Amino acid sequence: xxxxxxxxxxxxxxxxxxxxxxxASYRDAFAQAGIEPVVPIDADIVGPxxxxxxxxxxxxxxxxxxxxxxxxxxxxxxxxxxxxxxAYPGVGTMLQRLGAAGxxxxxxxxKRIHPTRLILEHLGWLGHFDHIYALxxxxxxLPDKAAMIRRLMADHALPDHRSVYIGDRSEDGESADANGxxxxxxxxxxxxxxxxxMAGHWHACGSPADLADTLLAG
Numbered sequence: 001x002x003x004x005x006x007x008x009x010x011x012x013x014x015x016x017x018x019x020x021x022x023x024a025s026y027r028d029a030f031a032q033a034g035i036e037p038v039v040p041i042d043a044d045i046v047g048p049x050x051x052x053x054x055x056x057x058x059x060x061x062x063x064x065x066x067x068x069x070x071x072x073x074x075x076x077x078x079x080x081x082x083x084x085x086x087a088y089p090g091v092g093t094m095l096q097r098l099g100a101a102g103x104x105x106x107x108x109x110x111k112r113i114h115p116t117r118l119i120l121e122h123l124g125w126l127g128h129f130d131h132i133y134a135l136x137x138x139x140x141x142l143p144d145k146a147a148m149i150r151r152l153m154a155d156h157a158l159p160d161h162r163s164v165y166i167g168d169r170s171e172d173g174e175s176a177d178a179n180g181x182x183x184x185x186x187x188x189x190x191x192x193x194x195x196x197x198m199a200g201h202w203h204a205c206g207s208p209a210d211l212a213d214t215l216l217a218g
Contacts, residue, residue: 002101002103002216002217004182004215005103005104005162006158006164007098007103007104007105007106007163007164007166007215008107008108008149008152008163008165008181009107009167010107010109010110010165010167010169010186011107011111011119012047012110012111013168013186013192014166014167014186014189015087015095016086016087016088016091016123017086017088018082018111018119019043019046020086021077021081021084021085022077023042023043023046024076024081025076026041026053026057026073027041028072028073028076028081029054029070029072029073029076030057030072033068033072038058038059039056039057039059043190045057047110048110048171049135050070050073050074051066051070054066054069054070054073057069077115078114078118085122090207090208090209092123092124093208093209094208094209094211095125097212097216098212098215098216101216104130106130106132106152107120107132107133107134108133108134108149108152109133109134110134110135111134112134113132113134113136117132120132130156131152131156133149133151133152135148138151144175146174146175146179149165149176149178149181153179160179163181164176164181164182165179165182165183165184166183166211167183167185168186168189168190170193170197173185173193173199173202177199182203183202184202184204184211185198185202185205186204186205186208186211188208
């Protein structure tokens with residue numbers, strides 16, 4: 001029997017390559033606002049929540065400016081931009097294998113809940129996941145990923161000794177640690193953790209097939 005019954009996944013950079021779509025929509029938002037970003041709009045800025053990223057890109061914490069940029073991003077991304085999102089090769093097969101083995105799959109992502117659901121539906125993956133959580137799923141918005149994982153586990157009474165979190169960034173591993181969960185780094189994504197970035201108790205898998213083998217091995 002597999003050791004972990006409940007598999008919690010990050011989304012961007014772990015299951016999907018959303019960078020081209022996200023970056024295009026950030027560029028659209030700044031172009032529409034007539035503002036030059038103060039840092040490059042490249043894959044390094046993909047991962048954190050939308051408002052935090054817009055503050056970094058604009059170099060401003062002005063609520064009105066950030067809200068205007070957020071509206072521009074959402075209009076671009078939620079209409080057509082999200083359709084450019086691609087699954088990493090092998091992820092669909094991995095999800096099928098895990099589901100067929102009776103494992104319960106969940107999403108815990110910094111991405112907003114609306115485009116998260118749009119993307120999962122677009123890829124034909126909605127049926128794979130029992131729970132889909134995002135920071136803005138609740139009001140007030142959850143403060144960070146660690147709090148989101150904590151809420152997901154509490155809402156559904158998931159035992160920590162039978163649960164694991166899968167992600168591609170240090171934040172993901174730290175959020176797992178904050179909840180007493182083991183962490184497996186998906187090193188095929190754009191947030192791929194280098195060996196020097198890995199805590200000693202974290203593990204890594206280099207492909208979706210390797211991850212499925214690891215989770216199903218027990």
